[in-house]
Each structure stands twice: as C-alpha cells, then as structure tokens.
Amino acid sequence: MPRTKKTILGADGRVLGSRAETTRTRLLDATSKLLAEAGVLELRIVDITREVGSSPATFYQYFIDVDAAILALAEQATHDEAPLVSHLSTGWDGDDGLLRAEEFVDDYMRYWDDHSAVLRVRNLKAEEGNVAFREARSKANLLVIQAMSTMVEQAQHDGRLPSTIHPFVTATAMIAMIERLLPYRTEIARRGAPAEALRDTLAILLYRSLTGR
Amino acid sequence: MPRTKKTILGADGRVLGSRAETTRTRLLDATSKLLAEAGVLELRIVDITREVGSSPATFYQYFIDVDAAILALAEQATHDEAPLVSHLSTGWDGDDGLLRAEEFVDDYMRYWDDHSAVLRVRNLKAEEGNVAFREARSKANLLVIQAMSTMVEQAQHDGRLPSTIHPFVTATAMIAMIERLLPYRTEIARRGAPAEALRDTLAILLYRSLTGR
DNA sequence: TGTACATCAGTGAACGCGCGTTCACTGATGTAC
DNA sequence: TGTACATCAGTGAACGCGCGTTCACTGATGTAC
Numbered sequence: 001m002p003r004t005k006k007t008i009l010g011a012d013g014r015v016l017g018s019r020a021e022t023t024r025t026r027l028l029d030a031t032s033k034l035l036a037e038a039g040v041l042e043l044r045i046v047d048i049t050r051e052v053g054s055s056p057a058t059f060y061q062y063f064i065d066v067d068a069a070i071l072a073l074a075e076q077a078t079h080d081e082a083p084l085v086s087h088l089s090t091g092w093d094g095d096d097g098l099l100r101a102e103e104f105v106d107d108y109m110r111y112w113d114d115h116s117a118v119l120r121v122r123n124l125k126a127e128e129g130n131v132a133f134r135e136a137r138s139k140a141n142l143l144v145i146q147a148m149s150t151m152v153e154q155a156q157h158d159g160r161l162p163s164t165i166h167p168f169v170t171a172t173a174m175i176a177m178i179e180r181l182l183p184y185r186t187e188i189a190r191r192g193a194p195a196e197a198l199r200d201t202l203a204i205l206l207y208r209s210l211t212g213r
Numbered sequence: 214m215p216r217t218k219k220t221i222l223g224a225d226g227r228v229l230g231s232r233a234e235t236t237r238t239r240l241l242d243a244t245s246k247l248l249a250e251a252g253v254l255e256l257r258i259v260d261i262t263r264e265v266g267s268s269p270a271t272f273y274q275y276f277i278d279v280d281a282a283i284l285a286l287a288e289q290a291t292h293d294e295a296p297l298v299s300h301l302s303t304g305w306d307g308d309d310g311l312l313r314a315e316e317f318v319d320d321y322m323r324y325w326d327d328h329s330a331v332l333r334v335r336n337l338k339a340e341e342g343n344v345a346f347r348e349a350r351s352k353a354n355l356l357v358i359q360a361m362s363t364m365v366e367q368a369q370h371d372g373r374l375p376s377t378i379h380p381f382v383t384a385t386a387m388i389a390m391i392e393r394l395l396p397y398r399t400e401i402a403r404r405g406a407p408a409e410a411l412r413d414t415l416a417i418l419l420y421r422s423l424t425g426r
Numbered sequence: 427t428g429t430a431c432a433t434c435a436g437t438g439a440a441c442g443c444g445c446g447t448t449c450a451c452t453g454a455t456g457t458a459c
Numbered sequence: 460t461g462t463a464c465a466t467c468a469g470t471g472a473a474c475g476c477g478c479g480t481t482c483a484c485t486g487a488t489g490t491a492c
Contacts, residue, residue, distance in 0.1 A: 010468095019455080020468060039341040040254065046445060055470040060447070116340075124337055127329075127396040128252040138400060165417050166410040169394070169401060173418055176393030177386045183340040184385055187351060197379040204378050205386055209418055223435095232488080233435060259478060268437040273480070434488070441481085448474085455467070 011064045024062045026052045028076070031069045036117035040070075040124070067125075071132055074122040077115040078140040084108055088147035091154070092211050101203040101210075108178050109199070116182070123179075145171040151210045160212030174206055224277050237275045239265045241289070244282045249330035253283075253337070280338075284345055287335040290328040291353040297321055301360035304367070305424050314416040314423075321391050322412070329395070336392075358384040364423045373425030387419055 008016050008024060016024065030051035034043055045066055049056045063069045087104035091097075112119065122140075125133035148171035155161040181198060188198055207213065221229050221237060229237065243264035247256055258279055262269045276282045300317035304310075325332065335353075338346035361384035368374040394401075394411060401411055420426065 014467090017455085017467065023468080039337075044445065045447090055472095056446075057448075057470055058468085061468075065446090120337060120340060124252075124333065127333055134400075162417060164413060166406050166414045168404055168406060169411055169414040170418065172397055172401070173390045173394055173415065176397075177390045180389030180393050181382070181386055184389075187347075188382060188385070191381055193379055193381060198382055200377060201379045201382040202386065204375060205383065205422055208421065227434090230434065230488085236435075257478065258480090268439095269479075270437055270481075271435085274435075278479090428492100430491090432488105432490080434486105436486080437484085439482095439484105441479105443479090444477100446474105446476090449470105449472095451470085451472105453467105453469080455465105457465080458463090459461100 010061055011068070012061075016062075020061075023052075023054070023058065027054075027059060027062055028069060028073055031066075032073055032118060035070070035073075035121065039117070040121045067130075067132075070118065070121055070125075071136060073115075073118045074133065074136045074140070077118055077122070078136065080111060080115065081140050082143055084111060085143045085147050088144065088151065091151065092207060097211060097213065098203060098207050101207040102199065105178065105199050105203045105206065109182060112179060112182050119179070141172075141175055145175065148174055148210055155210065155212040158212075170209060174209060177205065178202060223274055224281070225274075229275075233274075236265075236267070236271065240267075240272060240275055241282060241286055244279075245286055245331060248283070248286075248334065252330070253334045280343075280345075283331065283334055283338075284349060286328075286331045287346065287349045287353070290331055290335070291349065293324060293328065294353050295356055297324060298356045298360050301357065301364065304364065305420060310424060310426065311416060311420050314420040315412065318391065318412050318416045318419065322395060325392060325395050332392070354385070354388055357388065361387055361423055368423065368425040371425075383422060387422060390418065391415060 008021055010016050010020070027048060030048045031043070034047055034051060043066060045059050046056050048066075048069070049059050059069075063072070084104065084107055087100060087107060090100070092100050122133050122137055126137040145168065149167035152161060152165065152167035152170050156163050156165075156167075181202060185198060189195065221234055223229050223233070240261060243261045244256070247260055247264065256279060258272050259269050261279075261282070262272050272282075276285070297317065297320055300313060300320060303313070305313050335346050335350055339350040358381065362380035365374060365378065365380035365383050369376050369378075369380070394415065398411060402408065
C-alpha cells in the first residue's frame with residue numbers, strides 16, 4: 001500500500017517521526033484487516049490496538065476517533081484510484097476500443113477488491129450524510145468521472161450518443177455499475193454464469209454507453 | 214406501509230394477537246425512523262423502545278435482536294418492490310418505449326426514497342457476507358431482474374444487442390446503476406445539472422442497454 | 427349479565443460486561459557540549 | 460566519546476458510562492359458565 005509523502009500528523013497535530021509513522025501504519029493496516037474480516041459494525045478501537053499488540057492509549061496519539069482512521073484508509077484508496085484514468089484518457093475510438101474497456105474493468109475490479117471493505121464504509125457514511133466521507137468519495141472518483149465525461153461529450157459531438165444524456169450523470173452511473181456489481185459475483189456465479197461474463201458484460205455496457213458504438 | 218397478511222410471530226415463535234401486532238408495527242416504524250435519522254452505526258435497541266415509549270424488554274418479545282427487526286423492514290421493502298415489474302413486463306418496443314423507461318425510473322426512485330435507510334443497511338450486510346440479508350436482497354430484486362433479463366434476451370434475439378452480453382448481469386447492472394445514483398443527487402445538483410438530468414439520463418441508459426435501440 | 431380464571435401483553439429495575447477514553451507514568455531516541 | 464538533558468513514543472491501569480439482556484412481576488383482554 002503506497003503512502004503519501006507529505007508529513008504525517010498525530011491526533012494533536014504534532015509532526016511525527018519515522019518511528020511513529022511505522023506505528024501509525026500498523027494501526028491503519030490492522031483497521032483495514034478488521035474491517036475486511038468483520039465489518040464496521042464490529043470494529044472496536046480496543047481490537048485494533050490488540051491486533052498490533054499495543055495499548056488503546058496509543059491509538060489516540062494518532063487518531064481522534066475510529067472515523068479518523070477509516071478516513072485515512074479511504075484517502076489511501078483514493079490515491080490508488082488515480083492510475084485507472086490512463087485506461088480512459090486515450091479514448092476508446094480505435095479498433096481496440098472494447099479491449100481497452102475490458103482492461104479498464106479488470107483494473108477497476110482489482111482496485112475495488114483491494115479496498116472493498118474500506119470503500120463500503122466510505123460510501124455508507126457518505127450516503128448517510130457524513131460530510132468528510134462524502135468529500136472523500138467525490139475526490140476519489142473525480143479523475144475517473146472527468147475522463148469518462150469527456151468521452152461522452154466526444155461521442156455526443158460526433159452524433160453517436162444523444163445530446164439529452166448528461167455526461168457527468170452517465171459517468172457516475174458507470175462507476176456505480178461496476179462498484180455495485182462486484183459484490184454480486186458469488187451470486188452471479190451461483191446462477192451458472194461463467195466467471196468472465198461479468199467482466200465482458202460490464203465492458204460492453206461501458207463501451208456502448210460511453211462511446212455510443 | 215403495507216403489511217403482509219400472514220400471521221406474525223413473536224421472538225419465541227408464538228402467534229401474536231392484534232394488539233401485539235400494533236406494538237410490533239410501532240417498533241418497526243421507530244426502527245425505520247431512527248435508521249433514517251442517524252444510521253445503523255448509531256442504532257440502539259434502547260432508543261427504539263424509548264421512541265415508542267415502552268421498555269427494552271418489550272423489544273425482545275418481538276425480535277431476538279436488532280438485526281431481526283431490520284430484516285423485517287427489509288422484507289417490507291421487498292414487498293413494495295414487486296409492483297415495479299409492471300413497467301417492464303409490457304416491453305419497451307413501441308414508440309413510447311423511452312417514456313416507459315422514464316416512468317420506471319421515476320417509480321424506482323420513489324421506491325428507493327421510501328426505503329433508502331433500510332435498503333442501505335440491507336445491502337451493506339449482504340455485502341459483508343450476512344446470509345439472511347443476502348437472501349433478502351436476492352429475493353427483493355428477483356422479479357425486476359427477471360423481467361429485465363427477458364427484455365435483454367428479446368433484444369439479443371432480434372439482433373439489437375450483442376449475444377456476448379449476459380442478460381442477468383446486465384439486469385443487475387441496471388439496478389445497481391439506479392440504486393447507487395440516487396444518493397448522488399445532491400452532488401449532481403451541486404454541479405449545476407438540472408433535476409431532471411438524472412432521471413432522463415438514467416432512462417436513456419436503461420432504454421439503450423435493455424432494448425439495444 | 428356477572429364472576430372467576432386463563433392467557434396475552436407490557437414493564438421496572440437491575441445486572442454486568444465491554445468499550446471509549448484518559449492520566450500519570452516509563453522507556454526510547456535524539457542532541458548539545 | 461561520553462554524559463546530561465530534552466523530546467518523542469508508548470502504555471498500564473483505571474474510571475465510568477451506556478448498552479444489551481433478563482427476571483419476576485403487573486395490568487389488560489378474552490372466555491367459560
């Protein structure tokens with residue numbers, strides 16, 4: 001998990017040395033692990049510190065509460081989402097357009113798999129109205145959504161998509177589609193669909209909706 | 214909120230009289246209200262009973278735990294989702310196809326608005342692996358997804374959609390798109406998109422993806 | 427119509443656990459000279 | 460290179476609140492005759 005290079009601050013705002021930074025990272029990793037294993041509803045600060053073999057008091061040196069830690073994890077995830085834009089910024093107009101769409105879906109699925117537990121909480125809290133998490137979500141998707149919007153505008157300009165669709169809404173819908181389908185994978189498999197059906201179908205839906213082809 | 218007609222059981226499995234049924238309903242309504250106001254993470258059994266002016270002991274006469282109450286609410290929601298199928302089963306092949314798509318989106322948005330707090334929890338728990346909630350979610354979407362799958366199959370048969378897309382996956386993707394976009398409404402509005410942009414764009418995306426037109 | 431009894435429904439009050447949170451302290455690392 | 464001191468990092472142990480949960484009980488409703 002890559003980390004930003006900016007200086008990291010403790011809960012009271014003081015600058016942390018490298019030793020402290022390691023502890024902070026271990027706390028975040030433990031939070032991420034417990035989130036994936038048992039979900040937000042079971043997440044306890046005591047368990048997080050138990051996991052890294054330290055005391056609950058340590059936790060408070062780095063985060064004012066458990067939300068602050070989750071938010072930090074969400075920001076790490078944001079950082080990992082940015083590279084996905086490279087699949088979009090080239091456009092999907094050539095013969096290999098569909099192939100590029102498939103690559104994008106693959107990478108997005110990988111990204112979501114890596115961060116699913118954290119992203120689920122982020123989205124839940126955003127939808128429940130928490131401002132900090134709402135902003136984190138907006139910021140995370142910003143680049144991808146902008147790139148997709150541009151694709152839609154291009155297709156509209158070329159007359160392949162109706163002018164009545166809204167580029168930003170379309171882009172957001174595409175993201176929603178992918179994010180939300182991943183958890184359905186087991187269910188889709190249970191219905192006898194092959195493993196690639198999800199990937200292929202998503203790629204085609206994206207390709208058609210973003211390029212109009 | 215319509216209620217099923219089957220006999221309602223208490224937490225210990227005994228049949229409840231009409232007086233008890235009223236209490237049960239009030240507990241569920243309070244649960245729903247608190248869920249909408251503050252979210253799952255803040256939901257307390259004590260608060261639910263406080264809300265209806267009764268004792269925590271009463272709660273346990275009806276539900277073994279708070280999950281049982283949420284599950285009951287999710288099942289009420291399922292019941293309200295069924296009528297949405299009427300917009301789909303007629304097909305969208307005529308001249309008024311897009312109009313029908315718009316009507317469907319409107320009704321779906323209304324449905325989701327009415328139950329959003331509960332459905333969010335249902336989906337979270339389903340995605341976190343809770344079997345009961347996973348089944349509730351499958352069951353809820355079953356009819357709508359089947360109807361949509363049929364539309365895709367028809368379009369494939371007529372050569373308007375590629376045979377490579379998977380009907381069930383496509384249908385699930387459409388549901389995902391709508392459900393997930395609603396919470397973005399405020400954000401979309403903040404970006405200066407008109408209120409109907411969301412509705413219209415979703416309708417077009419659905420129309421295109423399900424009918425191939 | 428009235429009375430006795432059975433069943434249904436609701437609850438006050440308490441118990442106890444577990445968690446968040448803090449404080450005063452110890453130990454580790456860095457720095458000045 | 461060594462020593463004294465300052466700062467950084469970590470924690471044991473306790474406090475207390477709030478919540479889930481239960482029990483023994485009261486009150487309400489229904490029913491038999």
